[in-house]
Amino acid sequence: QSALTQTASVSGSPGQSITISCTGTSTDVGGYNSVSWYQQHPGKAPKLMISDVTNRPSGVSNRFSGSKSGNTASLTISGLQAEDEADYYCSSYTSSSTVLFGGGTKLTVL
Amino acid sequence: EVQLLESGGGLVQPGGSLRLSCAASGFSLSSYAMSWVRQTPGKGLEWVSAISDSDSRTYYADSVKGRFTISRDNSKNTLYLQMNSLRAEDSAVYYCAKWQYNRFFDYWGQGTLVTVSS
Numbered sequence: 001q002s003a004l005t006q007t008a009s010v011s012g013s014p015g016q017s018i019t020i021s022c023t024g025t026s027t028d029v030g031g032y033n034s035v036s037w038y039q040q041h042p043g044k045a046p047k048l049m050i051s052d053v054t055n056r057p058s059g060v061s062n063r064f065s066g067s068k069s070g071n072t073a074s075l076t077i078s079g080l081q082a083e084d085e086a087d088y089y090c091s092s093y094t095s096s097s098t099v100l101f102g103g104g105t106k107l108t109v110l
Numbered sequence: 111e112v113q114l115l116e117s118g119g120g121l122v123q124p125g126g127s128l129r130l131s132c133a134a135s136g137f138s139l140s141s142y143a144m145s146w147v148r149q150t151p152g153k154g155l156e157w158v159s160a161i162s163d164s165d166s167r168t169y170y171a172d173s174v175k176g177r178f179t180i181s182r183d184n185s186k187n188t189l190y191l192q193m194n195s196l197r198a199e200d201s202a203v204y205y206c207a208k209w210q211y212n213r214f215f216d217y218w219g220q221g222t223l224v225t226v227s228s
Binding site: 032 | 154212214218
């Protein structure tokens with residue numbers, strides 16, 4: 001199975017909002033509410049930011065939000081801050097009982 | 111506090127074997143599904159394998175099926191990944207992660223580096 005499709009890079013200025021998209025198919029993103037998003041800083045382990053499409057785990061800033069429409073999920077970060085600069089990955093459960101990740105999006109805060 | 115600590119990585123020749131361990135603390139491994147995820151340096155994440163909570167069903171990515179085996183020892187609260195017939199393309203940092211079955215990975219270890227090279 002191919003990885004979910006993410007834009008390779010996105011940038012924004014402090015205070016702005018950005019959206020990262022994650023496109024799959026009806027057998028993964030479109031078929032399940034099991035899309036999650038992870039933030040990864042260089043040299044660190046991934047950190048869960050959004051679960052089950054829209055849920056924000058305890059301790060994650062409310063500036064992070066998730067949504068889904070059809071086969072595409074999105075992560076929106078509002079009020080960009082310098083510490084948001086990181087790589088972001090989406091993930092989805094699939095009809096083959098496997099898990100797919102997106103290729104990752106590098107967020108640069110200008 | 112949930113903690114996951116991987117070990118067992120290192121340098122191995124192509125065709126060789128390696129067993130990774132992931133010691134869990136702060137929760138009972140037997141009650142949760144677990145997974146292995148790898149990341150090639152400078153590249154993205156790739157799901158490798160998972161084991162369910164209740165009946166220990168196992169799942170594998172096509173790229174490792176037949177070569178890797180996931181297991182756990184509940185008495186030691188430890189997850190394992192036995193990797194056989196290793197290839198250069200298996201070189202990566204391997205993370206263990208606590209898996210909310212079929213949904214998301216809520217806790218991750220710090221990873222262990224596996225390098226397959228002659």
